[in-house]
Amino acid sequence: MAAQEIQIKREPMEEAELDNRIIELCSEIPKGITDAVIQNDMPQFSPQERVMAINRLLSTNKVCLLKSGSQLIYKLKDPDVGNKTKGGDTQEQIMYQIIEDAGNKGIWIRDIRTKSNLPMTAVNKLVKSLESKKVIKAVKSVSASKKKVYMLASLEPDRSVTGGAWYSDQDFESEFVEVLNQQCFNYLEQRVKLARESNSEPMTQRNASFASSSDVWKFITELGISKVSLAVEDIETILDTLIYDGKVEKSIVAGGGAADGESQVKLYRAITPVIINTGLMRSPCGVCPVFRECHEAGIVSPSTCLYMKDWLDA
Amino acid sequence: MSLEQIKLCSFILREHFGEVAEKIVNYLLRKGSTSLKPLTTECGFTLDKVKRCLAALIQHGIVTFSQHKAGFVEYFASVDNVLSYLFFPQYINCAKTLFGDESELIIEELLHQGQLTMSGTINRVTQRLAQAESSQDVYGVRDKFVDLIKTQFVKQCPLLTPDSKARSPAFAEDTENPEQAFTVPQVDLAGLVKRKRKISDDENEDHARKKRKLENSAAEKCGDEGIYWTINHARFQQYLRDQAIVTAVSRKVDVRAGEIIACFLRISEMKTASESISTNAITYNEIFQSLPKEMGITRQILDQYLRIIVEDASDFLQKTGDSGGGMFAINFQRAFKHLCQAHVQSVIGEKYGSKCLRVYRLLAMKGHLEQKQIEEMAMIPAKEAKEMLYSLFDEQLVTIKEVPKTPDHAPSRTFYLFGIQLNQVARMLLQKTTKAMLNVCLRRAHETQQHRRLLEKQQRMEAIIASMENLEEEQKTEIEEMVTPAEKAQLSKIKKMTHKLEQCESQLCDTMFVMEMYIKYAHMK
Numbered sequence A: 001m002a003a004q005e006i007q008i009k010r011e012p013m014e015e016a017e018l019d020n021r022i023i024e025l026c027s028e029i030p031k032g033i034t035d036a037v038i039q040n041d042m043p044q045f046s047p048q049e050r051v052m053a054i055n056r057l058l059s060t061n062k063v064c065l066l067k068s069g070s071q072l073i074y075k076l077k078d079p080d081v082g083n084k085t086k087g088g089d090t091q092e093q094i095m096y097q098i099i100e101d102a103g104n105k106g107i108w109i110r111d112i113r114t115k116s117n118l119p120m121t122a123v124n125k126l127v128k129s130l131e132s133k134k135v136i137k138a139v140k141s142v143s144a145s146k147k148k149v150y151m152l153a154s155l156e157p158d159r160s161v162t163g164g165a166w167y168s169d170q171d172f173e174s175e176f177v178e179v180l181n182q183q184c185f186n187y188l189e190q191r192v193k194l195a196r197e198s199n200s201e202p203m204t205q206r207n208a209s210f211a212s213s214s215d216v217w218k219f220i221t222e223l224g225i226s227k228v229s230l231a232v233e234d235i236e237t238i239l240d241t242l243i244y245d246g247k248v249e250k251s252i253v254a255g256g257g258a259a260d261g262e263s264q265v266k267l268y269r270a271i272t273p274v275i276i277n278t279g280l281m282r283s284p285c286g287v288c289p290v291f292r293e294c295h296e297a298g299i300v301s302p303s304t305c306l307y308m309k310d311w312l313d314a
Numbered sequence B: 001m002s003l004e005q006i007k008l009c010s011f012i013l014r015e016h017f018g019e020v021a022e023k024i025v026n027y028l029l030r031k032g033s034t035s036l037k038p039l040t041t042e043c044g045f046t047l048d049k050v051k052r053c054l055a056a057l058i059q060h061g062i063v064t065f066s067q068h069k070a071g072f073v074e075y076f077a078s079v080d081n082v083l084s085y086l087f088f089p090q091y092i093n094c095a096k097t098l099f100g101d102e103s104e105l106i107i108e109e110l111l112h113q114g115q116l117t118m119s120g121t122i123n124r125v126t127q128r129l130a131q132a133e134s135s136q137d138v139y140g141v142r143d144k145f146v147d148l149i150k151t152q153f154v155k156q157c158p159l160l161t162p163d164s165k166a167r168s169p170a171f172a173e174d175t176e177n178p179e180q181a182f183t184v185p186q187v188d189l190a191g192l193v194k195r196k197r198k199i200s201d202d203e204n205e206d207h208a209r210k211k212r213k214l215e216n217s218a219a220e221k222c223g224d225e226g227i228y229w230t231i232n233h234a235r236f237q238q239y240l241r242d243q244a245i246v247t248a249v250s251r252k253v254d255v256r257a258g259e260i261i262a263c264f265l266r267i268s269e270m271k272t273a274s275e276s277i278s279t280n281a282i283t284y285n286e287i288f289q290s291l292p293k294e295m296g297i298t299r300q301i302l303d304q305y306l307r308i309i310v311e312d313a314s315d316f317l318q319k320t321g322d323s324g325g326g327m328f329a330i331n332f333q334r335a336f337k338h339l340c341q342a343h344v345q346s347v348i349g350e351k352y353g354s355k356c357l358r359v360y361r362l363l364a365m366k367g368h369l370e371q372k373q374i375e376e377m378a379m380i381p382a383k384e385a386k387e388m389l390y391s392l393f394d395e396q397l398v399t400i401k402e403v404p405k406t407p408d409h410a411p412s413r414t415f416y417l418f419g420i421q422l423n424q425v426a427r428m429l430l431q432k433t434t435k436a437m438l439n440v441c442l443r444r445a446h447e448t449q450q451h452r453r454l455l456e457k458q459q460r461m462e463a464i465i466a467s468m469e470n471l472e473e474e475q476k477t478e479i480e481e482m483v484t485p486a487e488k489a490q491l492s493k494i495k496k497m498t499h500k501l502e503q504c505e506s507q508l509c510d511t512m513f514v515m516e517m518y519i520k521y522a523h524m525k
């Protein structure tokens, strides 16, 4: 009898030890642990005891069970999950967990389904209910219109989802981009002009015509044309478009701004194109919509052409 | 040889040599080569006409001939030589800027006549100068001619070899001594001088008589009979090529940089074989020494300029070594690739807008890209980007490459990469430019045709005024009033139009030149 009592008394202690150790393991490895991890750590417990411990922890909402590939993994549960999804059932909690894991990049509803292994209808319902409780929110992704991703309501969506400064309401603000493109160019062009006027030696002139991306950034910020705050990298993207336009060239120099801890400085400079305009485009035929159909003695012909006439009379 | 080129050739021939020549050359181009017989039968002209026409064409280097193995004489025509007529205004201009008015006239005469002896040219030019009341004398003109020979803008035609057995005359190709073409012959100009004096003696003699007299005296021996001179197209083309680079550098960097490059090209000319991709390397010191002193460029400034041009993205000048203060070379292949791109981009920018240009340049810079990447880098909304890419594709300005992920080529599992084949684009653009050139030429011909009577009237009037020297002011106005004010307005309008068309032709010519140069150099190894 006494021996039995002792056994009974020891059991809760061991159970508590097992429980605590599992929680400890979970917090050490936030990605979650598998059964094998527990077994390695505490070989003294039988599989049955481990199952019981996990069940205890699951029922008290301390850990949760997720499926990763073919394996089951255990993960520590947020202490406040219980509060946020109060009144929700375990399924809702799983849902929350999955969405939380996705971070500020969000997760697509179909991915939630595969991760949770619940039927689509259930997933839809659960997500709706979480959304109505304002625990999570849906954000339209710019990468694919109509594709919504879910994330916790408290999070600020990632750039890759919103598209950064260039998007408002998932719409690409191409006008805004063009305005910035123009302004950056104006600034650089002004710079070249000033350098030219200085009449100094060619190399000095050339160096003076370069502006760093942070110079341009400062100019744009002071101009106050942007409602959203732009980072230097945003301006660099815009400057890149100017390079593709063939209006600006870039040169990277080492060192320079050691104060900002940057090892390279990106310098930009407005350039003049090598030719003014090609001959073809200065003749009416260059932009003629019926160029292919035009033949001497045809319906459209050079001698009778009205485009030519307008051009000659102009 | 594209259809557009042949059509343009036909037009040029019709303008300069008439319809017989047009037909004959067309036939030759179609057949490659023929003997004399089919030219008469197929083209439907009399033997005499064909012969005379061929003689003129041979004189102008458009048609060449050789003896076939079977014994008959074959004739060939060259498209390029016909198309070079488009460049004549540029040639003349070049001679004028380089060597002055007399040289301009010399080149004009040679272009007009195809081939001339040196004394013959000098004779013609002095006559024209005398009419223009220029003070230049025979020896002055001779010096200019010698300059042109020395700078190789004018070359000697191959001499005839006396070979009585051959059925066609053969030329001595002096392959061993290419310098032969540029040796100055001994010319005795005493006869010409005498003549000149005679002209000035009897100033009042009327034109017709003066002319006859000159023609007679042209028979006087000058010692260079049989030695004919003609334009050296290759040299002029080379000059235009250099000019294109100089202009580009002047625009891109500044005028002084352009002058340095011009100077560079002048030195390199003597050291470089004419048909090579790039110039031989030239040292910094050599460049410095040959800079004209009045430019006032110090060593330090030159060094800076050279660095700037080398570092420039336009790829015109390369540093090839460090000896002698640095060695530099111009790579024509790269330079013309850049210029060609610039022309293509100009077309795209003008025709499809700046955003399309951005897409195109992005592709040119990065190679192959997916639509998605293009949108992101160029910062253009997906829909717009798609439209642009497809219109560029439609015009064959960009290419699409399929890279299937799976062997079934299913569109959903395939990458579509957009890219640029500059070679193709340049060819296409060259064709378009050729066609535009033809159109503009045709229009000009049409306008002149339309107003022919009026133009003739004006010419008559001017001839009258010119022929009657020491005319009273009154009489002059009287004659001028033959042309009514309305007609005058019309005339000035025609003049404006022709000028505009001619200017356009010259610009088209520039584009054609760059494209041709690019294509030519792109094929060189």
Ligand code: SF4
Pocket: A284, A285, A286, A288, A289, A290, A291, A294, A295, A300, A301, A302, A303, A305, A306, A307, A308, B439
């Ligand atoms: S001639 Fe007139 S119709 Fe013909 S291609 Fe030129 S602009 Fe067009």
